[in-house]
Amino acid sequence: xxxxxxxxxxxxxxxxxxxxxxxxxxxxxxxxxxxxxxxxxxxxxxxxxxxxxxxxxxxxxxxxxxxxxxxxxxxxxxxxxxxxxxxxxxxxxxxxxxxxxxxxxxxxxxxxxxxxxxxxxxxxxxxxxxxxxxxxxxxxxxxxxxxxxxxxxxxxxxxxxxxxxxxxxxxxxxxxxxxxxxxxxxxxxxxxxxxxxxxxxxxxxxxxxxxxxxxxxxxxxxxxxxxxxxxxxxxxxxxxxxxxxxxxxxxxxxxxxxxxxxxxxxxxxxxxxxxxxxxxxxxxxxxxxxxxxxxxxxxxxxxxxxxxxxxxxxxxxxxxxxxxxxxxx
Amino acid sequence: xxxxxxxxxxxxxxxxxxxxxxxxxxxxxxxxxxxxxxxxxxxxxxxxxxxxxxxxxxxxxxxxxxxxxxxxxxxxxxxxxxxxxxxxxxxxxxxxxxxxxxxxxxxxxxxxxxxxxxxxxxxxxxxxxxxxxxxxxxxxxxxxxxxxxxxxxxxxxxxxxxxxxxxxxxxxxxxxxxxxxxxxxxxxxxxxxxxxxxxxxxxxxxxxxxxxxxxxxxxxxxxxxxxxxxxxxxxxxxxxxxxxxxxxxxxxxxxxxxxxxxxxxxxxxxxxxxxxxxxxxxxxxxxxxxxxxxxxxxxxxxxxxxxxxxxxxxxxxxxx
Amino acid sequence: xxxxxxxxxxxxxxxxxxxxxxxxxxxxxxxxxxxxxxxxxxxxxxxxxxxxxxxxxxxxxxxxxxxxxxxxxxxxxxxxxxxxxxxxxxxxxxxxxxxxxxxxxxxxxxxxxxxxxxxxxxxxxxxxxxxxxxxxxxxxxxxxxxxxxxxxxxxxxxxxxxxxxxxxxxxxxxxxxxxxxxxxxxxxxxxxxxxxxxxxxxxxxxxxxxxxxxxxxxxxxxxxxxxxxxxxxxxxxxxxxxxxxxxxxxxxxxxxxxxxxxxxxxxxxxxxxxxxxxxxxxxxxxxxxxxxxxxxxxx
Numbered sequence: 038x039x040x041x042x043x044x045x046x047x048x049x050x051x052x053x054x055x056x057x058x059x060x061x062x063x064x065x066x067x068x069x070x071x072x073x074x075x076x077x078x079x080x081x082x083x084x085x086x087x088x089x090x091x092x093x094x095x096x097x098x099x100x101x102x103x104x105x106x107x108x109x110x111x112x113x114x115x116x117x118x119x120x121x122x123x124x125x126x127x128x129x130x131x132x133x134x135x136x137x138x139x140x141x142x143x144x145x146x147x148x149x150x151x152x153x154x155x156x157x158x159x160x161x162x163x164x165x166x167x168x169x170x171x172x173x174x175x176x177x178x179x180x181x182x183x184x185x186x187x188x189x190x191x192x193x194x195x196x197x198x199x200x201x202x203x204x205x206x207x208x209x210x211x212x213x214x215x216x217x218x219x220x221x222x223x224x225x226x227x228x229x230x231x232x233x234x235x236x237x238x239x240x241x242x243x244x245x246x247x248x249x250x251x252x253x254x255x256x257x258x259x260x261x262x263x264x265x266x267x268x269x270x271x272x273x274x275x276x277x278x279x280x281x282x283x284x285x286x287x288x289x290x291x292x293x294x295x296x297x298x299x300x301x302x303x304x305x306x307x308x309x310x311x312x313x314x315x316x317x318x319x320x321x322x323x324x325x326x327x328x329x330x331x332x333x334x335x336x337x338x339x340x341x342x343x344x345x346x347x348x349x350x351x352x353x354x355x356x357x358x359x360x361x362x363x364x365x366x
Numbered sequence: 367x368x369x370x371x372x373x374x375x376x377x378x379x380x381x382x383x384x385x386x387x388x389x390x391x392x393x394x395x396x397x398x399x400x401x402x403x404x405x406x407x408x409x410x411x412x413x414x415x416x417x418x419x420x421x422x423x424x425x426x427x428x429x430x431x432x433x434x435x436x437x438x439x440x441x442x443x444x445x446x447x448x449x450x451x452x453x454x455x456x457x458x459x460x461x462x463x464x465x466x467x468x469x470x471x472x473x474x475x476x477x478x479x480x481x482x483x484x485x486x487x488x489x490x491x492x493x494x495x496x497x498x499x500x501x502x503x504x505x506x507x508x509x510x511x512x513x514x515x516x517x518x519x520x521x522x523x524x525x526x527x528x529x530x531x532x533x534x535x536x537x538x539x540x541x542x543x544x545x546x547x548x549x550x551x552x553x554x555x556x557x558x559x560x561x562x563x564x565x566x567x568x569x570x571x572x573x574x575x576x577x578x579x580x581x582x583x584x585x586x587x588x589x590x591x592x593x594x595x596x597x598x599x600x601x602x603x604x605x606x607x608x609x610x611x612x613x614x615x616x617x618x619x620x621x622x623x624x625x626x627x628x629x630x631x632x633x634x635x636x637x638x639x640x641x642x643x644x645x646x647x648x649x650x651x652x653x654x655x656x657x658x659x660x661x662x663x664x665x666x667x668x669x670x671x672x673x674x675x676x677x678x679x680x681x682x683x684x685x686x
Numbered sequence: 687x688x689x690x691x692x693x694x695x696x697x698x699x700x701x702x703x704x705x706x707x708x709x710x711x712x713x714x715x716x717x718x719x720x721x722x723x724x725x726x727x728x729x730x731x732x733x734x735x736x737x738x739x740x741x742x743x744x745x746x747x748x749x750x751x752x753x754x755x756x757x758x759x760x761x762x763x764x765x766x767x768x769x770x771x772x773x774x775x776x777x778x779x780x781x782x783x784x785x786x787x788x789x790x791x792x793x794x795x796x797x798x799x800x801x802x803x804x805x806x807x808x809x810x811x812x813x814x815x816x817x818x819x820x821x822x823x824x825x826x827x828x829x830x831x832x833x834x835x836x837x838x839x840x841x842x843x844x845x846x847x848x849x850x851x852x853x854x855x856x857x858x859x860x861x862x863x864x865x866x867x868x869x870x871x872x873x874x875x876x877x878x879x880x881x882x883x884x885x886x887x888x889x890x891x892x893x894x895x896x897x898x899x900x901x902x903x904x905x906x907x908x909x910x911x912x913x914x915x916x917x918x919x920x921x922x923x924x925x926x927x928x929x930x931x932x933x934x935x936x937x938x939x940x941x942x943x944x945x946x947x948x949x950x951x952x953x954x955x956x957x958x959x960x961x962x963x964x965x966x967x968x969x970x971x972x973x974x975x976x977x978x979x980x981x982x983x984x985x
Contacts, residue, residue, distance in 0.1 A: 061720075095584075098588055100584055100587055100588055104491070104492075127590075128587075128590040128591070128592065129590060130590065131587065131588050131589065131590035132588060132589035132590035132591070133590055136588065136589070137585075137588045139581065139584075139585060141581065144580060144581035144582060145581050145582055145584075145585045146582055146585070147582045147585075147586070147599050147603065148582070148603070148679060149602050149603055149677065149678050149679065150599065150602070151678075158589070158591065158595065159589045159590070159591070162589065162590060162591055162592070162595070163590060194678050194679065196679055210589070381826060381827060381830050382830075384827040384830075385827060385830045385831065388827065388828075388831070389839075392839060392840070392842075392843040393843070395840070395843050395844060396843045396844065396845070397844070397845055503968060503971050503972060503975070504964075504968060506915070506916075506967075506971060507915055507919070507964055507967035507968040507970075507971050508919075508964055508967075509919045509922060509923065509939075509942075509960055509963045509964060509967070510919075511923055511926050511939075511942070511960075512942055512957065512959075512960025512961075512963065512964065513960075515942065515946060515949060515956065515957060515960065516957055516960070518949065519949050519953040519956070519957065523949060523950055523953065561919075617832050618832045618833065618834070620832070621831070621832020621833070621834050621835035622832060622834040622835070624834065624835070624838055624927070625834075625923050625926060625927065628926075628927060629946075639838060639842070640927060642842070643838070643842040643927060643928065643929065644928060646845070648843065651839065651842050651843060652843075655835060655838075655839040658832070658835055659830060659831050659832070659835065659836075662830060662831065662832055662835075663830045666830070
């Protein structure tokens with residue numbers, strides 16, 4: 038969290054809690070998240086499924102189902118207080134200054150409207166141009182994301198494109214109103230490995246060319262190293278470690294992050310044995326009172342059970358939520 | 367595309383044939399000699415013999431079916447035992463009356479039901495959903511013939527606003543959109559519509575609910591689209607399936623009109639059917655059932671074709 | 687061709703289901719116990735069925751013996767709480783006895799259709815191939831009739847009578863139950879672990895007993911319960927039309943018909959049998975919905 042003081046942060050999240058009611062249970066998905074994001078920066082949120090990372094991302098645009106969701110804390114995105122904004126302010130923000138791409142482009146597109154129409158309607162909505170102007174811009178966008186024979190694709194339905202092209206079209210749609218912030222929810226997970234790399238490279242290039250900031254959610258450390266400036270590891274709805282990607286990959290500090298890295302197939306380190314983390318993440322409706330990772334942690338001591346550790350800032354620009362790190366080697 | 371449509375039409379033909387066969391069998395499942403079902407009991411022996419030869423009743427059943435089908439295709443549905451008139455003649459006026467009643471019931475009912483179902487789905491688990499849910503459960507559980515009686519007691523006996531039964535002079539053949547004619551339709555139409563309203567409401571709630579649960583709805587919100595635009599997306603997605611439900615329910619509504627027309631003495635096919643059952647007039651029963659079920663088959667085919675035209679996924683890639 | 691399953695009691699739903707996990711039925715039971723509406727309607731239904739079954743014990747009068755001097759006594763008359771009908775027979779007695787016949791006519795066809803249609807559907811789904819083709823094409827034909835029309839046509843041709851009414855309704859319900867059972871069976875059959883069980887040499891009977899039946903039972907029973915609501919209405923409707931039971935038998939639909947002449951003089955008595963049909967049907971539909979929620983099955 039070393040945003041230079043002169044740049045106002047694009048995103049400012051303070052003590053964010055998000056929970057859902059399902060039946061008679063309360064799912065605590067996000068439990069106290071703080072972070073800032075400055076323009077042109079890419080933050081990668083790394084975590085297993087169920088760690089609350091997608092919920093966190095969606096709450097930045099207030100996309101979680103409104104009637105079942107409870108949110109507390111403060112949430113500033115592009116100068117807008119998302120939690121207290123009116124519906125109109127919010128829908129101006131969505132797709133305008135902030136846009137989102139999703140994990141599964143097949144289901145994220147409306148199956149009965151053409152790709153061109155779905156891109157154009159976003160442009161018409163935000164920039165109030167004519168439909169013909171919008172569809173001309175949609176064509177430009179498809180070319181920008183390097184979709185071959187873009188003109189024909191405009192009149193195609195989502196089901197008629199391959200997975201990779203669909204995700205490119207999704208990116209084109211997200212970029213249609215020149216957002217300052219792009220939220221990406223595991224955008225490469227559903228793709229083949231080769232296509233995955235192409236999409237990542239494209240995203241990275243567009244992010245730099247267009248000067249966007251990006252929050253990228255993934256469970257894949259390889260993807261994170263490819264694209265991130267900073268990385269935040271999420272476990273049971275909290276950031277347990279945060280810092281620059283290089284330093285993190287070289288030497289993760291939190292026991293969970295260490296375990297995550299050790300469990301990753303890494304071509305460079307063939308002779309290091311893969312190690313799975315024992316146990317399973319805690320039930321988000323029944324979180325332990327102390328450190329959420331304590332039941333699985335091999336370094337746990339009694340003190341870990343008594344309270345949730347603070348996220349401590351370290352001198353190196355990294356921060357960590359563990360009472361053992363620094364206290365003992 | 368055209369090929370696909372033709373295939374669909376061709377697929378409906380064997381169904382229509384099989385449906386006709388089932389109708390043909392009605393004479394044979396009736397107790398006693400089939401011949402006694404299709405000629406009046408007081409017919410002289412030479413007439414009986416003539417009919418026996420004409421319909422090939424001494425031949426194998428499949429040949430009999432062929433002969434019968436040829437008669438039907440030539441417009442000859444046999445003779446009504448109770449009136450002695452041809453069944454086709456009896457049917458021609460009744461069909462018009464039933465269609466008038468069916469449309470009067472279906473158009474407002476389906477409109478209301480679609481709106482209610484969509485509202486319930488949009489505000490899922492809210493108070494609208496609960497009310498609409500209870501009302502539609504009550505609607506599908508209503509014995510409509512009983513509702514007819516209740517309506518007659520309320521609006522005809524007590525308030526004397528509307529006629530208890532019958533049809534305006536001339537019924538469908540001299541139909542006019544005037545209160546003098548419409549007032550005969552109000553109660554039977556409500557009665558006829560009650561069960562389909564419940565079913566359509568529940569179906570539309572399910573269809574729209576499924577659509578609202580899909581990922582792309584979140585995308586539409588994430589693009590900052592206004593609710594009115596999102597509603598447009600929902601409608602276009604829901605239309606093909608909803609149309610199928612409506613078509614099917616219109617068929618059921620017409621097919622279920624027998625009890626309602628009996629309660630209100632509305633001179634349609636259902637009333638005809640009721641008389642046929644009462645008088646054990648099997649040719650009339652057979653003809654009416656045949657006409658109604660062929661109508662149902664045709665209706666389903668039409669809906670199917672229309673759905674194909676509406677849904678780009680099927681339109682562009684038929685057969686997937 | 688339909689893309690989304692739509693809840694529809696007159697047409698068979700498409701079934702989507704998860705596999706039955708161990709402890710699934712325990713979970714279903716717990717969810718049912720928490721569902722107050724379903725519990726209340728189910729107990730109400732049970733009490734009503736018990737009262738109907740016990741009619742000879744608890745009914746105050748003879749259902750067939752009337753007194754013409756007491757005909758059409760109003761509701762609340764001393765000794766005749768629910769009044770008397772057009773022949774002076776006690777309404778409460780008639781309604782209790784009528785319930786026996788109405789429930790027999792309403793439940794029996796569904797039970798028979800469940801047995802026959804369920805078996806045929808599971809066989810068709812499990813064997814697949816041309817057997818499946820044949821069975822499903824035949825159900826297509828019966829599907830091409832509106833259900834009420836088919837019931838009326840068959841029992842109209844067969845003539846009045848209880849067994850004819852049950853027979854015709856059974857025939858009407860079999861195809862839709864076949865469809866539900868078939869689609870559930872096919873979806874279970876194609877599951878990985880069932881394929882694995884086949885591959886490791888488990889016999890057909892074992893697979894059907896262990897894997898298919900528990901998975902198919904849920905959707906089929908839910909569907910049959912909702913069908914019972916429909917069946918009550920159509921069955922009573924057949925009697926109302928003069929098919930099914932005949933006077934002097936007590937049956938709700940038939941009573942509704944014979945009391946029609948009295949709607950001018952004694953409307954509140956004339957509508958009583960219909961209220962009974964309505965309440966029973968509502969209960970079956972609510973229980974069906976509750977089961978659907980508890981079993982977590984869409985369709």
